[in-house]
Amino acid sequence: MNDLLxxxxxxxxxxxxxxxxxxxxxxxxxxLSLIVAIMETIYYRTxxxxxxxxxxxxxxxxxxxxxxxxxxGLILEFEFGTNWSNYSxxxxxxxxxxxxxxxxxxxFMEATFVAVMFFGWNKVSRGFHLxxxxxxxxxxxxxxxxxxxxxxxMQSPVGMEFNxxxxxxxxxxxxxxxxxxxxxxxxxxxxxxxWTLAGVFVIGVSSWLLLKKRNxxxxxESVKVGSIVGLAGILLTLFTGHGxxxxxxxxxxxxxxxxxxxxxxxxxxxLVGVGVLRPDGPVDEDGLAFSVDIPHGLSYLIYGKPDRFVxxxxxxIDGREITTDGDTVFTExxxxxxxxxxKAQKALADYNAAAKANDxxxxxxxxxxxxxxxxxxxxxxLPSPEAAIPPVGMSFxxxxxxxxxxxxxxxxxxxxxWWSFRRRQLLSNKIVCWIGMLSVVIVxxxxxAGWIVAEVGRQPWVIQNLMPTxxxxxxxxxxxxxxxxxIFAILFTCLLIAEISIMLxxxxxxxxxxxxxxx
Amino acid sequence: xxxxxxxxxxWWLLISxxxxxxxxxxxxxxxxxxxxxxxxxxxxxxxxxxxGRKWEFTYTTLVVFGGAFFAAFPLFYSTSFGxxxxxxxxxxxxxxxxxxxxxxxxxxxxxxxxxTYDAFLMLNGFVGCVLLGVAVSCFFIGGQFTVVKTNIxxxxxxxxxxxxxxxxxxxxxxxxxxxxxxxxxxxARTLACLYFINNIDDPELSTRMHRRTLMNGLVFALFFVAxxxxxxxxxxxxxxxxxxEQVSNIYFHNLVDMWWFGVLFLIGVVMVLFAIFKTAFYRGxxxxxxxxxxxxVVVVICLFGxxxxxxxxxxxxxxxxxxxxxxxxxxSSLFTLKVMAWVSLVIPFVLAYIWYVWAKxxxxxxxxxxxxxxxxxx
Numbered sequence: 001m002n003d004l005l006x007x008x009x010x011x012x013x014x015x016x017x018x019x020x021x022x023x024x025x026x027x028x029x030x031x032l033s034l035i036v037a038i039m040e041t042i043y044y045r046t047x048x049x050x051x052x053x054x055x056x057x058x059x060x061x062x063x064x065x066x067x068x069x070x071x072x073g074l075i076l077e078f079e080f081g082t083n084w085s086n087y088s089x090x091x092x093x094x095x096x097x098x099x100x101x102x103x104x105x106x107x108f109m110e111a112t113f114v115a116v117m118f119f120g121w122n123k124v125s126r127g128f129h130l131x132x133x134x135x136x137x138x139x140x141x142x143x144x145x146x147x148x149x150x151x152x153x154m155q156s157p158v159g160m161e162f163n164x165x166x167x168x169x170x171x172x173x174x175x176x177x178x179x180x181x182x183x184x185x186x187x188x189x190x191x192x193x194x195w196t197l198a199g200v201f202v203i204g205v206s207s208w209l210l211l212k213k214r215n216x217x218x219x220x221e222s223v224k225v226g227s228i229v230g231l232a233g234i235l236l237t238l239f240t241g242h243g244x245x246x247x248x249x250x251x252x253x254x255x256x257x258x259x260x261x262x263x264x265x266x267x268x269x270x271l272v273g274v275g276v277l278r279p280d281g282p283v284d285e286d287g288l289a290f291s292v293d294i295p296h297g298l299s300y301l302i303y304g305k306p307d308r309f310v311x312x313x314x315x316x317i318d319g320r321e322i323t324t325d326g327d328t329v330f331t332e333x334x335x336x337x338x339x340x341x342x343k344a345q346k347a348l349a350d351y352n353a354a355a356k357a358n359d360x361x362x363x364x365x366x367x368x369x370x371x372x373x374x375x376x377x378x379x380x381x382l383p384s385p386e387a388a389i390p391p392v393g394m395s396f397x398x399x400x401x402x403x404x405x406x407x408x409x410x411x412x413x414x415x416x417x418w419w420s421f422r423r424r425q426l427l428s429n430k431i432v433c434w435i436g437m438l439s440v441v442i443v444x445x446x447x448x449a450g451w452i453v454a455e456v457g458r459q460p461w462v463i464q465n466l467m468p469t470x471x472x473x474x475x476x477x478x479x480x481x482x483x484x485x486x487i488f489a490i491l492f493t494c495l496l497i498a499e500i501s502i503m504l505x506x507x508x509x510x511x512x513x514x515x516x517x518x519x
Numbered sequence: 520x521x522x523x524x525x526x527x528x529x530w531w532l533l534i535s536x537x538x539x540x541x542x543x544x545x546x547x548x549x550x551x552x553x554x555x556x557x558x559x560x561x562x563x564x565x566x567x568x569x570x571g572r573k574w575e576f577t578y579t580t581l582v583v584f585g586g587a588f589f590a591a592f593p594l595f596y597s598t599s600f601g602x603x604x605x606x607x608x609x610x611x612x613x614x615x616x617x618x619x620x621x622x623x624x625x626x627x628x629x630x631x632x633x634x635t636y637d638a639f640l641m642l643n644g645f646v647g648c649v650l651l652g653v654a655v656s657c658f659f660i661g662g663q664f665t666v667v668k669t670n671i672x673x674x675x676x677x678x679x680x681x682x683x684x685x686x687x688x689x690x691x692x693x694x695x696x697x698x699x700x701x702x703x704x705x706x707a708r709t710l711a712c713l714y715f716i717n718n719i720d721d722p723e724l725s726t727r728m729h730r731r732t733l734m735n736g737l738v739f740a741l742f743f744v745a746x747x748x749x750x751x752x753x754x755x756x757x758x759x760x761x762x763x764e765q766v767s768n769i770y771f772h773n774l775v776d777m778w779w780f781g782v783l784f785l786i787g788v789v790m791v792l793f794a795i796f797k798t799a800f801y802r803g804x805x806x807x808x809x810x811x812x813x814x815x816v817v818v819v820i821c822l823f824g825x826x827x828x829x830x831x832x833x834x835x836x837x838x839x840x841x842x843x844x845x846x847x848x849x850x851s852s853l854f855t856l857k858v859m860a861w862v863s864l865v866i867p868f869v870l871a872y873i874w875y876v877w878a879k880x881x882x883x884x885x886x887x888x889x890x891x892x893x894x895x896x897x
Contacts, residue, residue, distance in 0.1 A: 004675065004676070004677075056894065060895070063622060063895065064622060064623075064626065066622070067618050067619045067621070067622040067623065068618075068619060070575070070578065070618045071614075071615040071618035071619050072615070073582075074578070074581070074582060074611060074614055074615060074618070075611055075615060077582060077585060077586065078585055078600060078607060078611055080589070080596075080600075081585075081589070081596045081597060081599070081600025081601055081607075082600045082601055082604055082607055082608065083601070084601075085596075085597040085598070085600065085601025085602070085678065085679075085680055086597070086601075086671060086677060086678055086679055086680075088589065088593055088596045088597040088600070088601065089593055089594055089596075089597040089668075089679055089680070090671065092589055092590075092593025092594075092596060092597065092851070093593060093851045093852050093855045094855070095589070096586065096588075096589035096590035096591070096593050096596065096851065096855075097590045097851075097855055097858060097859060097862075099585075099586040099589055099590065100583070100586035100587045100589065100590035100591075100859060100862070101590075101862055102586065103579065103582050103583030103585075103586040103587070104583060104586075104862060104863075104865055104866065104869060105865065107579040107582055107583060108579055108583070108869050108873060109869075109872075110575075110579075111575035111576055111578070111579045112872060112873050112876050112877075113876070114575070115572055115575065115876075115880065116876060116880065118895040119572060119880065119893065119895060120879075120880060121894065122892065122893070123879065123880050123882070124879055124880070128879070132876075163852070166668075166852075167668040167669070167671060167679075168593075168668075170851075170852035170854065170855065171852065171854050171855045171858070172854060174854075174858045345672050348672060349669070349672050352669055381674055381677075470674075470677070471671065471674075471677045473677070473678060474601035474602075474604070474678060474680075475601065475602070475678035475680065475681040475682065476601070476604050476682075476686055477684070477686075480604060480605070480686060484608055487612070491612070491615065491616075494631075495619055497630060498619070498623055498629055498630045498631065499619075499623075501628040501629070501630050502623060502626045502627070502628045502629055503628075504628065505626070505627045505628025506626065506627070506628070509627060518894075
């Protein structure tokens with residue numbers, strides 16, 4: 001069993017490593033493609049070659065980043081098979097479809113039109129080139145859509161049923177999978193956050209140009225586009241973030257409780273604005289050593305009513321709820337869910353035995369028992385109710401970092417948008433330039449923190465309530481995964497260093513020429 | 520044939536087409552393996568930039584090939600990828616190195632130097648081709664694995680697909696697999712020569728590539744014939760009335776039973792040989808890539824066909840015949856196959872826009888003059 005847990009830990013570490021590196025590059029690809037497309041559209045409409053130069057400058061940075069995103073993405077897709085082979089069988093019937101659709105609809109579109117973007121300036125008409133740039137935007141966005149549909153399905157498995165004869169889940173409703181509220185929210189939240197990130201990137205690089213007093217005209221024009229895209233991005237990210245939180249409360253209440261460090265919930269639950277968790281865990285069912293709260297904020301945020309009950313970690317484990325009438329009721333506790341999960345697993349074993357004996361009546365009875373308890377199938381793997389608690393500290397702090405950074409970015413974009421159009425001389429202020437540049441670090445931290453909330457917060461589940469990570473694993477030695485983890489860690493780090501170095505060198509050398517005349 | 524069986528066959532055909540296109544597109548890897556072999560800097564630039572405009576298609580086809588396998592035959596995805604761990608990891612690592620090398624190799628500030636990125640490209644050129652060939656060979660030679668679905672109820676050891684402890688290294692060490700790996704490698708180099716002749720306007724390089732076409736083509740033919748002989752003599756497994764049975768010379772019988780594959784196979788082989796020999800002996804001929812490419816696609820589709828159709832186990836287990844994978848026992852459900860069949864209708868449109876775009880982009884061969892004018896080069 002220890003070997004298994006060791007293997008699970010290294011497999012999770014490897015997947016997290018790959019996903020986090022992938023997510024360093026991908027949001028910039030998504031957001032910067034849009035910004036480049038807008039810039040090229042301005043060039044197309046005005047015929048002003050200065051905009052062509054600006055477009056090409058940002059397009060080169062897009063290209064440098066694009067390669068790393070592609071590289072890490074390949075590993076990510078295949079790791080579902082190499083490291084999570086049980087998962088691949090258990091839900092491959094549902095999960096494989098979005099990945100294949102992503103490849104067919106999005107990757108070929110990206111691969112084809114990104115080549116026109118880079119090499120087509122002198123080979124195709126201006127209109128065809130512009131269309132190719134926008135089709136690249138469409139391609140990368142569609143790619144995000146399908147991979148996020150797949151991810152959302154893991155968080156909220158819908159549109160499927162369990163087939164005991166095949167010992168796996170099968171899809172029954174494609175549109176329920178593709179259009180689940182969790183998927184829709186996740187897609188928009190993620191893509192808008194990518195616009196935000198790219199907006200900050202453009203502001204950050206432009207701030208450096210302004211600080212160095214190089215290509216100031218191009219820098220200010222870039223800040224205009226970057227800040228408008230970023231402002232739209234952050235506002236929409238906040239809006240969809242709210243939608244995501246509502247969905248989390250509905251389908252993953254334990255994740256919400258962990259995000260809030262909430263062990264015992266109450267009617268009219270406060271929202272933690274700023275807080276510090278007790279390092280040794282909760283005392284008297286209170287996990288917070290210090291907090292500044294927004295009264296009734298969490299109840300209002302989730303349910304739109306300030307007097308609703310929000311369950312904490314212990315409430316969920318106990319199955320405790322407080323109704324709108326104020327009555328305390330007990331529904332399914334996690335101990336009950338574990339019992340039901342075990343019952344489903346036992347029934348599945350019975351089904352197999354009956355199938356071998358060709359006893360159709362026993363098969364039907366066992367299948368009915370599996371179906372009745374399948375919603376809690378995964379709980380049967382948990383050794384105790386407490387095993388269903390995700391890492392509270394990571395979820396809590398990552399959520400706060402994300403929200404606070406998001407608030408800062410909203411302010412940044414509002415100010416930058418105003419100044420770039422009305423007070424452009426302020427953009428050259430040294431402090432403003434440094435804030436612009438340092439914001440690049442903040443936005444990446446914010447973006448990574450968002451994924452930590454989403455993925456760490458759903459532990460121990462690889463498929464919510466149906467399959468924990470311990471049951472999803474491949475049959476390989478943990479030492480093998482440990483070795484590949486370090487190979488990837490070194491390789492991805494080397495690539496990241498090279499990418500940053502190339503970008504910095506390019507920005508530096510390009511800034512010494514007139515970007516607006518580099519056509 | 521019921522609907523499920525039809526859709527399983529349909530999706531195996533699509534997998535075959537994707538696999539065949541992937542093998543054809545490995546000309547990019549074949550070309551990469553030659554960028555430091557007896558060419559000057561200017562020729563290397565032309566070769567790399569010519570390949571660099573196509574590398575993403577190979578890459579994307581590999582990703583879609585994996586995704587399609589996941590969607591249509593998830594038990595293969597689970598068994599092969601999770602089992603032959605090292606084989607797939609080495610393939611993936613080589614492709615990761617490729618993905619950044621084109622973009623980074625000549626950029627200032629790339630830290631590791633152009634030579635390092637060129638070495639990555641060459642490594643991917645060799646390892647990618649050989650190991651993908653080894654992976655494809657497993658469709659005939661098989662692997663050392665078992666599939667026990669009830670394992671998922673064992674909390675201490677829940678894995679349903681278990682492979683030999685060497686996890687794919689034994690597949691690489693298998694000489695039969697390696698023969699196909701080397702055949703794929705030399706085929707990729709041959710196709711790369713044909714591609715360079717078609718895509719680059721440089722008489723000296725073209726002359727060199729005409730010569731290399733023959734050398735690489737002959738070595739490819741040697742390995743390929745050896746492999747065909749091996750699989751025609753090989754035993755395999757077939758699903759009969761829900762049970763796996765061993766069948767002698769199964770792939771030869773499949774070629775006879777499904778004679779259309781036999782005919783297409785011969786046509787494909789003739790097209791590839793025609794491309795090799797005509798290119799070798801007619802220096803002005805530039806169309807070899809089309810003949811060789813189409814021939815390759817046809818041959819690989821036929822190989823996939825005899826590996827998977829007629830109830831044949833396309834991933835035979837060397838240690839437990841009953842665990843062998845067929846398109847019937849490893850596929851997705853009827854519903855998912857139907858959904859994916861609707862999705863597959865987009866494929867002609869995808870191929871059409873790729874064709875249209877590259878017809879515009881490749882209207883003239885790449886020349887030194889064009890590279891000088893180009894703002895984005897590799």
